[in-house]
Amino acid sequence: MTITVKAIPCLSDNYAWWVRDDSTGICAVVDPGEAAPVLDFVHKEGSGLDWILLTHHHGDHIAGVAEVAREFGAKIAGAAADAHRLPALDAALSAGDDFLLGGANARIIDTPGHTRGHIAFAFASHVFCGDTLFSLGCGRLLEGDAAEMFGSLAALAALPDATLVCCGHEYTESNARFALTVEPQNAALIARADEVRAQRVVGVPTVPTTIAQEKAANPFIRAGSVARLAEIRAAKDSFR
Ligand code: ZN
Ligand code: FE
Numbered sequence: 001m002t003i004t005v006k007a008i009p010c011l012s013d014n015y016a017w018w019v020r021d022d023s024t025g026i027c028a029v030v031d032p033g034e035a036a037p038v039l040d041f042v043h044k045e046g047s048g049l050d051w052i053l054l055t056h057h058h059g060d061h062i063a064g065v066a067e068v069a070r071e072f073g074a075k076i077a078g079a080a081a082d083a084h085r086l087p088a089l090d091a092a093l094s095a096g097d098d099f100l101l102g103g104a105n106a107r108i109i110d111t112p113g114h115t116r117g118h119i120a121f122a123f124a125s126h127v128f129c130g131d132t133l134f135s136l137g138c139g140r141l142l143e144g145d146a147a148e149m150f151g152s153l154a155a156l157a158a159l160p161d162a163t164l165v166c167c168g169h170e171y172t173e174s175n176a177r178f179a180l181t182v183e184p185q186n187a188a189l190i191a192r193a194d195e196v197r198a199q200r201v202v203g204v205p206t207v208p209t210t211i212a213q214e215k216a217a218n219p220f221i222r223a224g225s226v227a228r229l230a231e232i233r234a235a236k237d238s239f240r
Helices: 035-045 065-072 080-085 146-157 172-182 187-201 211-217 226-237
Strands: 003-010 014-021 027-030 051-053 075-079 091-093 098-101 104-110 119-122 126-130 164-167
Touching (some): 014 126, 014 164, 035 065, 075 080, 104 146, 172 187, 172 226, 187 211
Parallel strands (some): 027 051, 126 164
Antiparallel strands (some): 014 027
């Protein structure tokens, strides 16, 4: 039932995620936005690749799919609702579906807001949430509105506290600078911002984070109302 997860840095600040079901050795990569680093990683790992899991249709999450799928003969899973603008899907998934990676189950959560057909894969120990929830931030509202993002963040916040949050980007340091303008007195946020600065100085990924950590320090997940989330999101859009 356990999975092993490793981050694969792609492009300038994306993460693809390598996931192995430990009971069967069946492997997946989430959001291969670039082929070369993923091919390199999987070859070094010697794991083969059974599945490619997609959270949403943006190029920085799918540009490597064709090459990676061809190299390993991997099948592709993504949102049924976005099948028309994703690479051809072998598993077309909808909210509430279970996706089985060998012996490990992921529940599919609809997470609209950043894009309309955005989904998250919630395994027992890890959630792969693409560009919906970032550490100390959330995705831009490119196709959805604040009400949709509010619902998506609430669905992710309802996962167990210890769930590891595997998001699509290394945005945490700039998110921390903005978050501190929203909640300058939040002790959990101040501590997290310090930790993140130290991690980035030595080039260490700041993710995965946990649901508990985000509920304590992320102003978007803590907004409390759609109106407040809209206000914070708009402020972040123009923050430099
Ligand atoms: Zn995106
Ligand atoms: Fe992205």
